[in-house]
Amino acid sequence: MSHLLSVDQFDIQSIADLFALTEKIETAPRGTYKVASSSVLTNLFYEPSTRTSSSFHSAMARLGGSVISINDVSFSSVSKGETLEDTIQVMAQYSDVIVLRHPDKGSAARAARVSKVPIINGGDGVGEHPTQALLDLYTIHKHKSLDQPLSIALVGDLKHGRTVHSLLKLLRMYDVQIHLVSPPGFLMPPELTQTQDVWHRDLHGCIQDVDVVYMTRVQKERIQDATLLQQISNYGISLELMQLARPDMILMHPLPRVDELPTCLDADPRSKYFEQTGNGLLVRQAIFYSLFGMPIPCWRPVS
Ligand code: NCD
Numbered sequence: 001m002s003h004l005l006s007v008d009q010f011d012i013q014s015i016a017d018l019f020a021l022t023e024k025i026e027t028a029p030r031g032t033y034k035v036a037s038s039s040v041l042t043n044l045f046y047e048p049s050t051r052t053s054s055s056f057h058s059a060m061a062r063l064g065g066s067v068i069s070i071n072d073v074s075f076s077s078v079s080k081g082e083t084l085e086d087t088i089q090v091m092a093q094y095s096d097v098i099v100l101r102h103p104d105k106g107s108a109a110r111a112a113r114v115s116k117v118p119i120i121n122g123g124d125g126v127g128e129h130p131t132q133a134l135l136d137l138y139t140i141h142k143h144k145s146l147d148q149p150l151s152i153a154l155v156g157d158l159k160h161g162r163t164v165h166s167l168l169k170l171l172r173m174y175d176v177q178i179h180l181v182s183p184p185g186f187l188m189p190p191e192l193t194q195t196q197d198v199w200h201r202d203l204h205g206c207i208q209d210v211d212v213v214y215m216t217r218v219q220k221e222r223i224q225d226a227t228l229l230q231q232i233s234n235y236g237i238s239l240e241l242m243q244l245a246r247p248d249m250i251l252m253h254p255l256p257r258v259d260e261l262p263t264c265l266d267a268d269p270r271s272k273y274f275e276q277t278g279n280g281l282l283v284r285q286a287i288f289y290s291l292f293g294m295p296i297p298c299w300r301p302v303s
Helices: 012-027 050-063 086-092 109-114 130-143 162-171 226-231 239-242 273-293
Strands: 041-044 066-070 097-102 121-123 152-156 177-179 196-198 212-215 250-252
Touching: 012 130, 012 273, 041 050, 050 066, 050 097, 050 121, 050 273, 066 086, 066 130, 086 097, 097 109, 121 130, 130 162, 130 250, 130 273, 152 162, 177 226, 196 250, 226 273, 250 273
Parallel strands: 041 066, 041 097, 097 121, 152 177, 152 212, 177 196, 212 250
Antiparallel strands: none
16 A cells, blocks of 8 residues: 655655656646546545645646545544544545544554555654655755755754654755754754754854755644743744855745744745745645556555
């Protein structure tokens, strides 16, 4: 089964294959690849989403397929006490692929164990968000060569943010110096770090040196401790910090933003976060193309 649960299912070659497919879709006239014309996607979201659910929806529509959207599970049988496993087994009868977002780490793997159709992990709590990391890497690839040494700052709530967990694993496949920028209570989990990573309390320590700044918001919905939240004030980027950055640095953010990324930076040509959201649509089309238009998908089966 072609579940896509983790970036661990990719290597440099399969990423190159996926990006080649993404570029093919990007440059072809709209409607060229209707490879999903009889396919149905279920978008099953137990947590809020704008970009992930809408871009998967749009990707499926552009490849000719249709979508069942369950974006508010309080209106589904979940509110009657139905388990994730039961909901998945039911929706697998009605659809050919399920994108699942759920607050529990490991939930996508649980769903995959009972599903007869591919599960795509659209974010499992603090675990992973593999398709976001792929679109983030695609955005980096569009502006920087992944064949050259790069330096990247991952900034903000590195403990609870799943996008940085998946992205960091992908970046490890390339020659990338990692700068981890966060207050003490928000550190990257130790199992994801390496001794050569450089740690900073805020961006002043590395903004001059990096090719990419990847901002993240505080994942308030995953934090119960109010004193912890106070620690993270003032870690964001500013006009003043942007003046210290390289002219060819790119500024990224998975969005939504809160106050760590002021809107006054939107006009800076180095800001790529809206372009990133557009790349999400392209990469997700390539993922569906890989599932429905190719004999086997680019990524490895779940081990
Ligand atoms: C991210 C997520 O859900 O983890 N959002 C997204 O998919 N673009 C980031 C976030 O919510 O902060």
